[in-house]
Amino acid sequence: MTKALTYAIFIIGVAALGGLIGVSTLPGEWYAGLQKPAFTPPNWVFGPVWTTLYVMIGWVGARKWLYGGAALLWWAQMALNFIWSPVFFGLQMPGVALVIIALMWILIAVFIQREWVRDRLSALLFVPYLAWVTLASALNAGIVVLN
Numbered sequence: 001m002t003k004a005l006t007y008a009i010f011i012i013g014v015a016a017l018g019g020l021i022g023v024s025t026l027p028g029e030w031y032a033g034l035q036k037p038a039f040t041p042p043n044w045v046f047g048p049v050w051t052t053l054y055v056m057i058g059w060v061g062a063r064k065w066l067y068g069g070a071a072l073l074w075w076a077q078m079a080l081n082f083i084w085s086p087v088f089f090g091l092q093m094p095g096v097a098l099v100i101i102a103l104m105w106i107l108i109a110v111f112i113q114r115e116w117v118r119d120r121l122s123a124l125l126f127v128p129y130l131a132w133v134t135l136a137s138a139l140n141a142g143i144v145v146l147n
Helices: 003-024 043-067 071-090 094-118 120-146
Strands: none
Touching (some): 003 071, 043 120, 071 094, 094 120
């Protein structure tokens, strides 16, 4: 398999699966009825941000597949990423989702730390992801506290 094909598979795969999960767990009446922190972004922000992040996450996944490194951390954080929405929105369990996103945040931070010297590009591509997951964690925690 060529490098370009590997990148395409990872980017399209991550973005498609993330998008499918997002569409199947759209915020509904339950979420609309929750009290949310004052810093909650408008709903329209989430789609473009996650699409951009999924492209970056897919790129990094391809790099780990091709060149090694913290591949297990990449797969572990990806699994947590993909189960958060079904738990939060589908099962309507923000407390359990908070545990999931906290673990995901830790894995992303450890990934950045481990890859900082070995694969600086992958580490840097995960910095905006960590920033967004930090915001998402605060939103999740705020919803738990306020509701």
